[in-house]
Structure formats: C-alpha cells, structure tokens
Amino acid sequence: MTDNEETYDVIVVGSGGGGLIGGYIAASRGLRTLIIEKTDKVGGTTSYSGAGLWFPGSAPILRAGIAEDDLEVARGYLRAAVGDDSRADLQDAYLSAAGRLIDELERNPRFGTFFHQPVPDYYGSLPGATPHGRTIFPPPVTVAELGETAELVRRSIYTERYGHTEDDELVGGRALIGRALAAFLGTGNGTLLTETELTDLIVESDRVVGIDTRTPQGPVRFRAERGVLLAAGGFEHNAELRVKYGAIPSTGDWSDGVDSNVGDALVAGIAVGAETELLDEAWYVPGVVQPDGKPIFNHATRGGIWVNAAGERFTNETAPYDQAGHAIRDGERDTEVQHAPTHWIFDQKQLSRDGFGAKSPDTPLDPEWFTSGALRKADTLEELAEIIGVPAEALRVSVEKFNGYVATGVDEEFHRGESAWDQMCQFIVGYPALPEQNYIVPIEPEGPNPLLVSIDSPPYYAATLLLSDIGTKGGLKTDVSARVLRADGQPIAGLYATGNTMAAMSGGVYPGAGTPIGSALAFAYLAALDLAEPSL
Structure with a gap:
C-alpha cells in the first residue's frame, strides 16, 4: 500500500511486442495508457527474435501474390496441428x-509496410499446410528514423550475451519494437515507465x-479505470x-528468453x-x-546426426525446432536414457563446408570452443565416443546406418529431408546467423536427398545440445x-493477458514460424478493443 498514486484508463504490464501493440491500440483510441517495463530497456524477448508473425490471409501475404492463402484452409490446418477442440474458439x-x-x-506510417517471406508451415504433411508458409515480418528501421527512441530498444541476444556490435539499422524483433514504441508514444496518450516492477x-x-x-x-x-493487460512474458527464468x-528443464539458465522473465x-x-x-509447456x-x-537457439541443422547417451539417433535433426526440442524433452522425460545433453556428431567435411560457431568456413574456430x-574432436568415432561418454559400438552403428541412407536418399528412421521445411534448411547455415554470417555454402549432394550427406571424413566432432x-x-x-478467466470460466473483471503470460492458443504445438509473437500481438489487439468498448 502506498500514498503515491496515479490513474490511467489502461495499464499494460510488459513492453514486448504484445505489450507495445496492446498499448498502441488502446492509446490510439484515446485511452490514457501506461506501459510499465521492469528493466531499463524495452522489448523483452521480442527484441531477440526475427519478429515473424504467423498471420494467414493477411495483406502482406496477398500482396506477395499468394492468392490461395485462404483463411478457411488455414483454419483447417491450425485445427489439425493443435488437435485440441477446447482451443478452437481461441484459434478463431x-x-x-x-x-x-x-x-x-x-495505416500508421510509423509501422511501415510488412512483408512476406517463405517459411514453410511446420507440419507439412497436414491438410492445409503450405510450402510458402504464412509468416510476415516488419520492415527494418534506422536509428536515425527512431531518434532517441532507439536507445530504449533492447539489444539483440548476441549483443547482450557476447558483446557483438549493433549496426545503424534495426531488423526483426528490434525493428518491430522500435516502430511500435514510436507509434505508441506518438499517439499523445501513451506513457512509458521503465524500471517499474509489478508486485x-x-x-x-x-x-x-x-x-x-x-x-x-x-x-x-497505479489505478486503471478500464483495466490491466498483463503482457510480461513467461516464467522461463524462474x-x-x-x-x-x-x-x-528445471533451470532457467538454458532459456533464450530475456533474463527478467520470472513469472x-x-x-x-x-x-x-x-x-x-x-x-x-514451453x-x-x-x-x-x-x-x-x-546454449543458444539452434533453428536448423543440415548436417551430421544427433545421438543420446546411448549413442542412438532419436529424431529428425532437421525437423522444425519446436518438434526437435520436444523430441529431446520427451526422450529425457519419458525414457531412462539421457537426452540432455544431446550430442551433435559431424565430420571435417561438414565443418569445412558450413563452419561453426556462427563463423564462416574460412574463419578459424576460436580455441575456447575446445x-x-x-566442442570435442577426435580422429576416430571410437575415440570420440569415449570422450563424450557414449557406447562406441552404438555410435558406430548409428553413423553407419545413417550413411547407408545416403545412396537411396531415404532416411528410413526419421524421414529427414522429405518435408518442405527440411528442404529449406539446406539453405540455412547453423544456428541463427550473426550479421557477419552472410554466406550460404551449397550442399553437394551425394545422392538424391541433399540433407543426407555421409559422415566419413575424419577428424570427427561432437557439439553439445541442451533442451532450451x-x-x-x-x-x-x-x-x-x-480476458483472464477464473476456474468457473467467468472473466475476472478488468484483467487481460497476452503473449507468454497467457496460455497459448496453439496448445502444446508450434504450427508455424511466428506463432508466439503473432499470438502476443493478436490477443493484445483483442484485449485493447475490449478495453476500448467492453463486451458484456
């Protein structure tokens, strides 16, 4: 309790994509809107992201000439992917x-024009899935365009964690945050307070x-005459x-969510x-x-194999990252075999082609990797198995079995290289690229499936994967x-939630690139509309 009080129409807790968009929509309708941010920077985990938005049927997709992107088809795909009828109303x-x-x-020039980029839907075998995907992105924005506002935008994860420098153009999540912040403040009805923590x-x-x-x-x-929107992320670091x-995993140290997200x-x-x-779920x-x-987010793997503590493959290594992550989680949770860490096994041929550690093949690896x-290195698979502590015979068999699929082009165990997502991954090098990693080294296929390349050129390497x-x-x-609901299904008057503070509309799955941020923005929009004109 405090005697120090201020009053607004709407209060938003959190300044990620959902918080800023919810704040902007409310403020643009004349509501006096306060956004509070716990840290000294705006943007949350959205600033770490590419800011993809899985928005079927939206104007940027239609402008790209994808006329067949029908909402009803997308609805059918979403229903099939989620497989939970109780979430159908949220999906709609x-x-x-x-x-x-x-x-x-x-319609607001501060947001610019969004654009579509082809990222295949993640469950490519389901009816309604598309190889071009349904993901759109915000346009870049320069520091000069944003002015002093740019200083408030959270840096990328590479800058915050490893000290990489940012250039004068904000892209991806940082562009979305910078543009949304400028639009929010530009309404004349928006107030932002940083270093202000909800208790x-x-x-x-x-x-x-x-x-x-x-x-x-x-x-x-702070009092809110209309209501409070919770958009403060999840509890990944709690x-x-x-x-x-x-x-x-039970530690938040392995998460790529922003450190301040503790629930x-x-x-x-x-x-x-x-x-x-x-x-x-996560x-x-x-x-x-x-x-x-x-660990840092690995969103595509186009070479080598992954093995668990038994030295055995357990998934399609090139599958969409949420599915690959769930495979690690389910193996760790549901079997007696350790899957965290998972060992990523590859050879000199792959290292020479792709490089490692977000560096080009022409750049020597930093000694600290070893x-x-x-990163571990050995002249033989047997030696590598001993170093990483897996059964040597099992590792040898796993590699030989994989190598045997190269000639036919068919991964008989996990069907690597068959989906549109997998095929796209042949053009993606390693985990998310740093600005200097602007190369794409073609895969020279050894057979009909370019995602199946033999592991047979010593020395051999093992990188470590954790569930993140x-x-x-x-x-x-x-x-x-x-609107936030009670156990009896009735809404708590004046309380709304979006983003990872809200239980996901997609249940336990990840239908397509941009579902998390897309959901945060969409439900923030719906919350703001209800705050402006409350439903009964």
Missing part, C-alpha cells in the same frame, strides 16, 4: 484478429482496478516455478483467482552450448477477448 479469434491488426498498423494486482469489488509497483523511487500504485509446474504477472494473476493452463528449441556453458569442452526454449507457453487462461 486469433485468425480473425490477425489480418485486421496488420491492416490497422499499416501485486489491486482488486476492489471483484474487479482489478490497478497495480502496485516497485520503482527506484519506492512503491507506486527455476522454482519450472520445478513446481514440470516445465523442464511476476503469472504469480500476480494466480493470486487474484486466475485459472491456468499448459504450465508444463516453446522448446534445441540449444547449441557455447564456450560460456550456455578448451571449454563445448524461447519462453514458457503456459499461463493464465483467457477467453476470445483475452
């Missing part, structure tokens, strides 16, 4: 909001009427909550009676362990207007 709300939101954003939701007469916060100047209470809810909004929502769902990805001991143990994520995806249960 998402699909309905996506195109309308982009139309509205593009509690204020409830009066069964309605959320504001928030209590912790600031450098002390506690401050080890206690991960253990409590079974969101393995403040989730805990505050639960404290006022919110129902939750999917708390054991947007799982394989992470390549770096010399500092932490001195740290993040780009955020937890379980959270507060909501309705189609993003």
Whole structure:
C-alpha cells in the first residue's frame, strides 16, 4: 500500500511486442495508457527474435501474390496441428484478429509496410499446410528514423550475451519494437515507465482496478479505470516455478528468453483467482552450448546426426525446432536414457563446408570452443565416443546406418529431408546467423536427398545440445477477448493477458514460424478493443 498514486484508463504490464501493440491500440483510441517495463530497456524477448508473425490471409501475404492463402484452409490446418477442440474458439479469434491488426498498423506510417517471406508451415504433411508458409515480418528501421527512441530498444541476444556490435539499422524483433514504441508514444496518450516492477494486482469489488509497483523511487500504485493487460512474458527464468509446474528443464539458465522473465504477472494473476493452463509447456528449441556453458537457439541443422547417451539417433535433426526440442524433452522425460545433453556428431567435411560457431568456413574456430569442452574432436568415432561418454559400438552403428541412407536418399528412421521445411534448411547455415554470417555454402549432394550427406571424413566432432526454449507457453487462461478467466470460466473483471503470460492458443504445438509473437500481438489487439468498448 502506498500514498503515491496515479490513474490511467489502461495499464499494460510488459513492453514486448504484445505489450507495445496492446498499448498502441488502446492509446490510439484515446485511452490514457501506461506501459510499465521492469528493466531499463524495452522489448523483452521480442527484441531477440526475427519478429515473424504467423498471420494467414493477411495483406502482406496477398500482396506477395499468394492468392490461395485462404483463411478457411488455414483454419483447417491450425485445427489439425493443435488437435485440441477446447482451443478452437481461441484459434478463431486469433485468425480473425490477425489480418485486421496488420491492416490497422499499416495505416500508421510509423509501422511501415510488412512483408512476406517463405517459411514453410511446420507440419507439412497436414491438410492445409503450405510450402510458402504464412509468416510476415516488419520492415527494418534506422536509428536515425527512431531518434532517441532507439536507445530504449533492447539489444539483440548476441549483443547482450557476447558483446557483438549493433549496426545503424534495426531488423526483426528490434525493428518491430522500435516502430511500435514510436507509434505508441506518438499517439499523445501513451506513457512509458521503465524500471517499474509489478508486485501485486489491486482488486476492489471483484474487479482489478490497478497495480502496485516497485520503482527506484519506492512503491507506486497505479489505478486503471478500464483495466490491466498483463503482457510480461513467461516464467522461463524462474527455476522454482519450472520445478513446481514440470516445465523442464528445471533451470532457467538454458532459456533464450530475456533474463527478467520470472513469472511476476503469472504469480500476480494466480493470486487474484486466475485459472491456468499448459504450465508444463514451453516453446522448446534445441540449444547449441557455447564456450560460456550456455546454449543458444539452434533453428536448423543440415548436417551430421544427433545421438543420446546411448549413442542412438532419436529424431529428425532437421525437423522444425519446436518438434526437435520436444523430441529431446520427451526422450529425457519419458525414457531412462539421457537426452540432455544431446550430442551433435559431424565430420571435417561438414565443418569445412558450413563452419561453426556462427563463423564462416574460412574463419578459424576460436580455441575456447575446445578448451571449454563445448566442442570435442577426435580422429576416430571410437575415440570420440569415449570422450563424450557414449557406447562406441552404438555410435558406430548409428553413423553407419545413417550413411547407408545416403545412396537411396531415404532416411528410413526419421524421414529427414522429405518435408518442405527440411528442404529449406539446406539453405540455412547453423544456428541463427550473426550479421557477419552472410554466406550460404551449397550442399553437394551425394545422392538424391541433399540433407543426407555421409559422415566419413575424419577428424570427427561432437557439439553439445541442451533442451532450451524461447519462453514458457503456459499461463493464465483467457477467453476470445483475452480476458483472464477464473476456474468457473467467468472473466475476472478488468484483467487481460497476452503473449507468454497467457496460455497459448496453439496448445502444446508450434504450427508455424511466428506463432508466439503473432499470438502476443493478436490477443493484445483483442484485449485493447475490449478495453476500448467492453463486451458484456
């Protein structure tokens, strides 16, 4: 409790993509809107991302000449991928909001014109899946265009973690955040407060009427006459909550979500009676362990094989990252064989072709890759097996079996190279590229399937993969207007949620590139519309 109070129409907790878009939509309708951010930078995990938005039927896709991108076809695909009828109403709300939101954003020059890039849907064998995908992206923006606002935008994960320099153009998630922040402040109705941390939701007469916060100047209470939108990310860096809810791995140190995401909004929502769902789920990805001991998101693998502690393959290594991540998680959780770490086995032929550690093949590997143990090297597979602690005979058999698929072009175990996503991966080098990694080295096929290249050119290498994520995806249960629900299905008046604070509309799956941020934006939009004109 504090005597220091301020009043707004709408309060948004969190400044990622969902928070900023929700804030902008509310402020653009004349509502006095406050966005609070816990850290000194704006953008959350969105700033780490490519800012893809899985928005079927939206104008950028139609402008790209993909006239067949029909919403009903996309709806059928989404239903089949998620396979959970209880989430159908959320899916419908998402699909309905996506195109309308982009139309509205593009009417503001600060957002520019979004564009489509072909990223195949992740479940390519399902009806309605498309090889061109349904993912759109925000246009880049320069520091000069943003002015002083640019300084508020969170840096990329490579800059924050490894000290890489940023150039004068913001791309991907940083572009979306920079543009949305400028648009929000440009409404004249938006206020941003950084270093302001949510501590509690204020409830009066069964309605959320504001928030209590912790600031450098002390506690401050903010009242919201219309409502509060929670858009503060997940709980990926809260080890206690991960253990409590079974969101393995139990440490947040392996997550690529921003460090400040520890579940403040989730805990505050639960404290006022919110129902939750999917708390054991995350947007799982394989992470390549770096010399500092932490993994970083690996979104494509076009060479080598992955083996578990038994020295055996267990998945299609080139599968979409969420599916590959779930394969590691399920192996670790459901079998007696260790899958974390997973060992990525490849040879000199692949290293000479692709390089490693986000460096070109012409750039020597930093010695710390080997001195740290993040990368191991041996002249024979038997020696490599001993170094990484897997059965030598099993590893030999796994490699020989894989090599045997090269001539026929058919991976009889895991069907690598057969989907549109897999085929796209032959043009992607390693984990997400740094700005200097602007090369693509063609794969010289040894058979009919370019994703099947033999592992037979010593020395041999083993990189380490851990189960990582780009955020937890379980959270507060909501309705189609993003209103937070109680266990009895009734909304908590004045409380909304989106992004990873909200239980994902896609359930335990990841239908296509841009589903997480697309969901955050779409449900923030729906929340803001309801805040402007509340439903009954």
